[in-house]
Amino acid sequence: MKYLSMIGLAAMLAGSYACSQKPTQEPIKEESKLMIKAEQVAEHAGQPVFRYILDNGTMQVELSNYGGLITKIIVPDKDGKKENVALTFDTVEEYLTKDNPFFGATAGRVANRIGGAKFELDGKTYELAKNNGNNTLHGGKEGFNKKVWTPETYTNDSTVGVKMSYLSVDGEEGYPGNLQTTLWMELTEGNTLRIRFEGSTDQKTILNLTNHTYFNLGGIKRDVLDHEFQFWADAYTPVDDELIPTGEVKDVTGTPFDFRTPKVLGDQIAANAGGFDHNMVMKMEPSDEMKHFVRVRHPESGRVMDMYSDNVGVQFYTGNFLSKFAGAEGKTYDKHWGFCLESQNWPDAINHDNFPSPILNPGEKYEHTIEYKFSVEK
Template sequence: MKYASILGTAAILSLAFACAQKQTQEPIKEEINLMIKAEQVAEHNGKPVYHYVLDNGTMQVEMSNYGGLISKIIAPDKNGNMENITLTLDTVEEYLTKPNPFFGATAGRVANRIANAEFTLDGTKYTLAKTNGDNHLHGGVEGFNKKVWDAETYSNDSTLGVKMTYLSVDGEEGYPGNLQTTLWMELTTDNTLRIRFESTTDKKTILNLTNHTYFNLGGIKRDILDHEFQFWADYYTPVDEELIPTGEVKDVTGTPFDFRTPKILGDQIAANAGGFDHNMVMKMERTPEMKHFVRVKHPESGRVMDMYSNNAGVQFYTANFLANYAGADGKTYDKHWGFCLESQNWPDAINHENFPSPILNPGEKYEHTIEYKFSVEK
């Protein structure tokens, strides 16, 4: 096994004032210890697979360069109790052999579904693997979630991170162009997990990258029906029976998709015939502006997660197809035991002219940032 550790220290200065005498006391220094651990745990296709732990002194994020994977997020509740809040496997090594529904993975080249597993670009028809009925899902048989990325750690006074790179060659999984992607996954001192993607291509192609973490802010003791959700979304994209967008962009008013004020998830699922697996419209087109997408609160534990992104939508998935799955720590994950907030372009956009374009041209740069900020409320 290989082991590496990086230790950094950030100092926060706090000034205390004696108001009556208007005298300034000496600054009080509080040290925050930032630490990265990197351990090689396996080899896959001749490349080393690492397990990383990012620790900012308040919470920890575990990840791997296999699949650009978030494997655990350990965060305090309102009483200071530390618990994992993501659905996962016991070890990174298990991800190499045990099928799982994209727990924590980077999904690409194109996340979500492409109808009939095909698209046309400049008159050329591209045929992809049918991995979800007659449709293509999350990049194919061996998408980005099954690749070993080249990786290196980095840190400064406020951030710990792992930088990963992967070259998807022309024709991989049926997609055109040599696509070079850099992925940064980092934890900051203010308890923000930031995920950044940058990609370039040498041939016109399509691209839609995301992270597929399943969250359960209650510490994965039961389902997520008691979680409270608020989306800053006025519209959503309806889907057919195969979960392919119909092309309509529908107002959420008067529907179970109206989360513009906080709603208890169980109530909304009951009103929506069993769950959500839909794109919530955050913007009508992709722009560099970061926007507050979603706020999730677990009232019992006090944990809160705020999500921000510069993308156009977020796939809201409530683990409708999860059943009797043997997860980490001897727990059995069942339906609605987790939720995904997959920042993305709108699904099947290449087949809908009224959707934001997923096309990436040579000379352009794809840039996508996601932030999950964690806090507690009593």
């Protein structure tokens, strides 16, 4: 097992990459506790697969360049007890051989569903894989969650992380254009897990990237029905029986989707016939503004997670389809044992003229930032 020290990393990476980092809000400490460990654990398609551990002295994030995966998020509770709060397998290697419902995955080219598994660009119809009933889901049969990304570790005064890149070639999974994608996953001194995406193409295409981590702030001992949620969302997009948006944008007032004040998840699920798998509307139009999307609190442990993003929506999924799934540490994940907050464009946007456009043109740059900030309340 080979680990890379921070001193060695700093020497390798001094200058070129640190200069390109966006400024952060966290104060710079005089003595940083930021560390990164890297271990090659497998090979896939002739490429090395790594397991990384990002550590800031308070919390740890484990991830991999296979699938752009987040495999563990270990944070303290109000008594200082550290536990994993992300549904996962015991090892990265298991992701190579076992099916799973996109645990911690980078979803793309297009996250979420595209109705009828097809779309039209400039009069041409593109047919996609039907991997979710009559629809396509999270990029198709071999989406970005099953690709080996080219990794590069980095650090600066207040963050430590892994930069990953992947070239999706023209025609992959039916999508047009050679798409160059870059992904940064980093941990700050202020207990924020930051995920950043960039993308560029040589042909007109569509793009919608996100991360698909399942969270359970209670340490994954039971379901998440006792979690409290607050969304800064005034509207949502209703769906049909196949979970494809109808094209409506509906006010949350008087519905189970009204989380504008903190609500206990179990109460809202009971009012919504079993769960959520819906896009919460965070912005009506794209902008660069980082907005406070969601606050989640687990009263028993005291753990709190605040989510921020510059995107227009967040898919709120409450693990409705989990059933007796063999997860890490001998645990069995069942219905509502995790929740996802997938920052992204509105689902099936290419097939709805009134939704924000997912089209990316040559010469344009796709940019998307997500932040999950962890804290405790005693």
